Amino acid sequence: MPTITVIEHNGQDHTIEVQSGISLMENVLSNSVPGIDADCGGACACGTCHCFIAEDWSELAGTADPMEESMLGMRPDRTETSRLSCQIQVSDAMDGMVIRLPEYQM
Amino acid sequence: MNQPQQLPDPLTAPLEQIDFSDPRLLEQDAWRPYFARLREEDPVHYQAESPFGPFWSITRFDDIVAVDSNYEVFSSEPTIIIGDLTDDMRVEQFIAMDPPKHDVQRRAAQPVVAPQNLAQMEPLIRSRVVEILDNLPVGETFNWVDDVSINLTTQMLATLFDFPFEERSKLTYWSDMATGSPEIAGGDTSPEERIPALMDCLETFTRIWHERKGRDDGGFELISLLQRDPNTADLVDRPMEFLGNIILLIVGGNDTTRNSATAGILALNQNPAEYDKLRANHGLIPGMVSEIIRWQTPLAHMRRTAKHDVIFQGKQIKQGDKVVMWYLSGNRDESAIDNADSFIIDRANPRHHISFGFGIHRCMGNRLAEMQLRILWEEIMRRFSHVEVVGEPERVKSNFVRGYTSLPVRVHPL
Numbered sequence: 001m002p003t004i005t006v007i008e009h010n011g012q013d014h015t016i017e018v019q020s021g022i023s024l025m026e027n028v029l030s031n032s033v034p035g036i037d038a039d040c041g042g043a044c045a046c047g048t049c050h051c052f053i054a055e056d057w058s059e060l061a062g063t064a065d066p067m068e069e070s071m072l073g074m075r076p077d078r079t080e081t082s083r084l085s086c087q088i089q090v091s092d093a094m095d096g097m098v099i100r101l102p103e104y105q106m
Numbered sequence: 107m108n109q110p111q112q113l114p115d116p117l118t119a120p121l122e123q124i125d126f127s128d129p130r131l132l133e134q135d136a137w138r139p140y141f142a143r144l145r146e147e148d149p150v151h152y153q154a155e156s157p158f159g160p161f162w163s164i165t166r167f168d169d170i171v172a173v174d175s176n177y178e179v180f181s182s183e184p185t186i187i188i189g190d191l192t193d194d195m196r197v198e199q200f201i202a203m204d205p206p207k208h209d210v211q212r213r214a215a216q217p218v219v220a221p222q223n224l225a226q227m228e229p230l231i232r233s234r235v236v237e238i239l240d241n242l243p244v245g246e247t248f249n250w251v252d253d254v255s256i257n258l259t260t261q262m263l264a265t266l267f268d269f270p271f272e273e274r275s276k277l278t279y280w281s282d283m284a285t286g287s288p289e290i291a292g293g294d295t296s297p298e299e300r301i302p303a304l305m306d307c308l309e310t311f312t313r314i315w316h317e318r319k320g321r322d323d324g325g326f327e328l329i330s331l332l333q334r335d336p337n338t339a340d341l342v343d344r345p346m347e348f349l350g351n352i353i354l355l356i357v358g359g360n361d362t363t364r365n366s367a368t369a370g371i372l373a374l375n376q377n378p379a380e381y382d383k384l385r386a387n388h389g390l391i392p393g394m395v396s397e398i399i400r401w402q403t404p405l406a407h408m409r410r411t412a413k414h415d416v417i418f419q420g421k422q423i424k425q426g427d428k429v430v431m432w433y434l435s436g437n438r439d440e441s442a443i444d445n446a447d448s449f450i451i452d453r454a455n456p457r458h459h460i461s462f463g464f465g466i467h468r469c470m471g472n473r474l475a476e477m478q479l480r481i482l483w484e485e486i487m488r489r490f491s492h493v494e495v496v497g498e499p500e501r502v503k504s505n506f507v508r509g510y511t512s513l514p515v516r517v518h519p520l
Contacts (some may be wrong), residue, residue: 039457045175045464048457067175070466073209076220104221106473 002095006033006051009103018090024099025049025085035101042086047071048105049085050078054098061088061097077102116140121148126163126432127156127188129292132406133503138447141165141435150419157292158188161409161428162421165435167442167460169419173410173431175465177204180410180429182467187506188409188430189290192297197304197350201358201467211351212470214335218266218328219471227265231478234261235485242517247496250513254482255367262478263359268327269314280307281360284353291506307356308349315342328355362404363475365509367482368499369402370394372513373449375495380451388487394451395479400459401449403434406508408463434508436460492518 001017006028008014016031018024028036028051037048044067053061058081064072068087072078085099113131114124116139124140131137144151144165151163164170173180185191185202200211217223238257242248256278264274283303286295311329318329332338332351341348374381384390410429415422423429437460438446462469469475486493497514 037457039459039462040171040464041455041458043171043175043464045171046462046468070177070205070209074212074216074466074468076213076217104473106219106221 002090002092004090004094004096005098006031006035007098007100008033008035009101018094020090020092020094022090023086024051024088024090027090028085033101035105036085037105038086040086044068044071044084044087047074047084050075050102050105051083051085052079052100052102053081053083054100055081057094057097057099060093075102075106077104116143121151122154125156126151126153127158127161127292127430127505129503129505132505132508133501135501137406137434138438141432141438145435145439150421152421157288158190159428161188161430162423163435164429164431165439167436167439170431170433170436170460171464173418173429174408174463174467177466179413179416181413182208182410184411186408186410186467187285187290188407188428189287189292192287192289196346197353198344198347199350199354201354202350205466208466210337212466214332214338215328215351215355216470218331219474221473224474224477228477228481230265231262232481232485234258234265235478235481239485239489244517244519247514247516250371250493250515251364251368251510252512255364255510258367258478258482259360259364262363262474263356266328266355266359267314268318268329276307276310277356278360279303280353281356283307284357285361285504285507291504293502293504304349304353307352308345311348311352312342312345315348358469358471359474361507361509362469362471363478365404365502365507366399366402366475366479368510368513369404370398370479370483371493371515372495372499372510373398373401374493377449380449381492383451384487385491388484390451391480391483391487392476393453393456395476395483396456396459397449397451397453398479399461399475400437400443400456402508403437403461404508405461406434406504406506407432408467431463433460433463489519490517491520494518 003015004018005013005015014033018027023042025036025038039048040046068084072082113136144163149166154160164173181204182202183204200208238254260274260278263277264271280303283295283300285291286293287300315329332341407430412423412425412427412429414425440446462472494516496516499510500512502509502511
């Protein structure tokens with residue numbers, strides 16, 4: 001199983017085994033890493049599964065579509081590597097990927 | 107469609123004889139079987155006649171998320187309430203704008219309710235909650251709506267705007283005036299009262315804006331934030347847009363939290379086993395707060411307008427049609443929420459509700475609302491074994507605001 005490292009805002013890191021073919025959001029939640037709310041359940045409609053993709057990995061993670069872009073645009077802490085984790089399908093190629101979680105979700 | 111004397115029978119009346127915009131559905135708390143029937147029989151429902159003209163009702167959770175997320179088809183312009191703007195008061199506000207203008211204005215206001223800013227406000231909010239609760243008349247029956255819910259949310263609004271504290275009751279009054287007219291949401295406020303009230307709001311905030319401009323102290327309240335953002339720095343020069351956005355922030359921070367603060371008391375009294383769970387474990391408060399917001403659904407609907415013809419769930423929606431998303435129905439949809447009619451304070455996934463809306467217009471102040479209610483409940487549980495409801499609640503006449511005008515209670519100290 002591929003692994004992904006999730007770093008909380010306070011620096012606490014978690015290396016989790018992930019399942020390919022489902023979203024990054026679902027993988028983080030099912031491993032009980034705190035810091036993702038996912039209020040809408042994965043519909044790209046709430047913005048509360050925001051994360052930052054480590055730069056080396058952002059190309060593999062892909063780019064936000066217009067809907068995701070408009071949701072990210074509402075985030076005061078948005079950066080160039082911001083993504084909504086419900087919109088990233090995990091693949092085996094993401095083995096070793098690093099993501100950071102924001103200070104808050106809103 | 108003229109509204110008949112009595113509400114039609116929810117189970118047997120033909121659907122076309124039911125007016126889902128009738129404000130008495132909320133005022134009499136009669137709405138549940140009507141919307142349950144729509145979700146079952148005709149979840150995307152066209153009503154040809156109503157006091158607000160023809161409109162579509164969207165009643166299921168997933169359909170509401172789909173409409174709310176699709177601003178390309180379902181526009182928030184010119185207004186997001188079932189009734190159209192009245193010609194005497196054509197305010198503009200970012201909740202009723204589409205991208206890109208919406209995005210620019212919302213971004214300017216959003217930092218004030220970002221969680222880092224909220225953390226700085228928490229001690230002040232807590233001190234105000236404590237003062238309100240410590241001054242409640244033990245041993246007497248009083249109206250929780252006035253003494254706690256309105257008092258608390260009005261103080262919060264005054265804090266957010268750094269509004270003159272001794273005049274803060276004006277904020278609540280203006281909020282009630284903004285949403286109370288019959289044409290907009292079926293209320294009873296007359297234009298003779300409403301227009302001067304809103305003009306007073308505009309004049310007052312215009313004066314505050316100019317006073318604060320001179321102060322320039324880097325404050326984090328809403329007016330200073332709007333002044334510092336280049337996109338809204340001259341907002342005061344566009345009076346209807348200025349007024350619209352001020353009203354938006356007042357209404358957004360007023361009716362919603364106020365009515366959720368009352369709803370929690372009512373819900374726990376109606377569900378004593380849940381109250382016992384809470385007494386045994388105060389750690390349930392954060393999840394309970396989300397459940398209260400779902401159970402109450404303080405804003406019953408949001409409206410969109412179709413920008414072009416579209417087939418939605420097999421129905422032909424035409425350009426210009428009003429599309430009303432009934433959030434209170436979505437929050438009772440069993441296909442999205444287990445035991446949706448029940449109030450359960452320890453749900454597995456309590457944040458999965460529709461009260462804040464979804465998509466780019468999702469409630470900006472949701473974390474502030476949750477924080478206020480969390481603090482309120484933490485401090486209630488430190489003081490009272492029971493906030494006992496001792497009479498029937500009275501409810502607001504509206505199809506938009508789902509709220510209370512009174513809830514008689516007695517408090518029992520620990």
